[in-house]
Amino acid sequence: MQDPSTEQKILEAAISIFQKKGMAGTRMQEIADEAKINKAMLHYYFRSKQRLFEAVFMQAFQQLAPHVNEIFNADATVFEKVESFVDKYISFVLVNPYIPSFLIQEINNNPKFAQTFFSAHGVPDPSQFEQQIAEEIQQGILKPIDPKQFLLNLFSLTAFSFAANGLVKGLLNIDNETFMMMMEERKKLIPELIINSIKR
Amino acid sequence: MQDPSTEQKILEAAISIFQKKGMAGTRMQEIADEAKINKAMLHYYFRSKQRLFEAVFMQAFQQLAPHVNEIFNADATVFEKVESFVDKYISFVLVNPYIPSFLIQEINNNPKFAQTFFSAHGVPDPSQFEQQIAEEIQQGILKPIDPKQFLLNLFSLTAFSFAANGLVKGLLNIDNETFMMMMEERKKLIPELIINSIKR
DNA sequence: GTCTATAGCCAGATAGAC
DNA sequence: GTCTATCTGGCTATAGAC
Structure with missing residues (x-):
């Protein structure tokens, strides 16, 4: 090397x-x-500091966004996509633990920058996945639910532990080792919870 | 006045x-x-700036923590506490939308300060609630689940939308009005989802 | 390409008049 | 208690020697 x-x-x-x-x-x-x-x-x-920051933001964004799009637009069922997303996302952020809180924080603190950035580079777009959820509901495969609420549940359950890492550890009174073990368990728990709630 | x-x-x-x-x-x-x-x-x-910041942090913390403890340590069933927590938390942060991201961000960015602060003022402590969950599982009221995972699901579903406000609005492509409507709906959706997953 | 030195600015904090 | 003026330090950024 x-x-x-x-x-x-x-x-x-x-x-x-x-x-x-x-x-x-x-x-x-x-x-x-x-x-x-x-x-x-x-x-x-x-x-400048600003440009260096933008390079960092871009790098973090590029590591997440394309994979998310890939999973959501794949040729697979809703259930399969949920399982795939949770597994891939948790695996990735377990070795890049600061990326979620970093992106979330900078988007919150600098909406103007985020706006410009996303206009130029595109957001991960789950609209096709939303469409698919609506269709599977129509077909009677899934129980009725607002696809946006469904996605929000998925994102919340998957990302919050990392976005609020410090608070979560403090509240649950766990050390980092326990945290990582719990996250491994969540690769199974979250899809079970989500799928169980919409399975006919 | x-x-x-x-x-x-x-x-x-x-x-x-x-x-x-x-x-x-x-x-x-x-x-x-x-x-x-x-x-x-x-x-x-x-x-100093630091002391003014601490007054602000304290104020935000004091508005949330005591109520959380009150709910978790009340004389009520697990189901009732879930419903009460989600309803009260969402109602509160809908009119104080910056508090969750503020607390989470500062705890993440300054673990040392958070450590000191919580040592002095105490964290909201859900350990008694965890105990109760374990007991209701024992009694066959609830399906088996790690109480900490259960709490993490509850916190995630309730707080993430506010913690990652900017990102959520961007991803789901919704404006603030739609966001607030969705949060009102979540007062019902989240308890349903959680309770449905552990009800015998 | 890499370094030292420094310009230029801005922020937190304080002195001191009122 | 409130204000103006200013100190002091730290930060981004650049000039210029090597």
């Missing part, structure tokens, strides 16, 4: 710091220290 | 700004402008 380029080292350090502390809480010096690189280099490669 | 005291005006402005932008994203000047008060007054009454 070759030594990573300076640009790579910077980006990786920036990902690590920005994802933990957010745009407003991050100092350029801290990224430089993490990358073991002179602070001036950050500006040489990325021009 | 009497004119609010200067201290009150500052605190209210601080709540408004801190809850939207977080500790790191907030400027003292912005709070002063919002309160229509000189910036020096903030320091006169609250000494």
Whole structure:
């Protein structure tokens, strides 16, 4: 394995710091220290804090969005998609634990930036999946439910534990090991709960 | 109604700004402008940004925690507590929409502060409720489930929509009015979903 | 490409007049 | 209690030597 380029080292350090502390809480010096690189280099490669942040945001977004779309638009039943989504999402965020809270926080804190970003790069779009849910209800496969409420249940059950990681651990009084074990269990529990609620 | 005291005006402005932008994203000047008060007054009454932040954090926390404890430790069945919690929580955050994301964000970004704060003021403690769930399972009223997973489902379904407000609206492609209507519906949907999953 | 030094700005905090 | 003026430090960003 070759030594990573300076640009790579910077980006990786920036990902690590920005994802933990957010745009407003991050100092350029801290990224430089993490990358073991002179602070001036950050500006040489990325021009400004804003641009470096955007590279980080993009990277986080690109790792999630395409997979979500892929699952939702696959040729599979609603049940299969639920199982696939929960399994893939939890597996991914267990090794990238800061991405959900990072994305959620920055979208909340900077709606204007998010708006612009999503206009340019597209949001994960579950509308086709919503359509499919409506159809399976029509066909009598599923009990009637608002497809948007259905999706919201799915996202909530899957993502909240990571979005509110600190609070969850505090409330349930569990350490990180227990947390990770519970998340592994949830790969089964969540699809069971969801499917059980709409199965005819 | 009497004119609010200067201290009150500052605190209210601080709540408004801190809850939207977080500790790191907030400027003292912005709070002063919002309160229509000189910036020096903030320091006169609250000494430092950190202390003002702590007053805001405390205020948000105090509005939620005691009610949660009250519900969980009441003399009622598990089903009743679920219904009561969902209804009260959603009603409250619909008029205080920034509190969940604010608390979650600050706990994530500043675990050390959160640790200290909770050591001093206590976390909402659902352990007695967990106990009760275990007992009702024992008695054959409920299907077997890990009480912590049960609570996590309840919190996830109830809080995620508010914690990830911006993302949820973007993903589901809904405006604020639709969002609020969906939340009203969820007061019924969530207890149904939860109770249905554990009812014998 | 990489470094040092520093410009330029802005934020939190305080002194001191009223 | 309230204001103006200002200190002090820290931050982003850049100039310029190597």
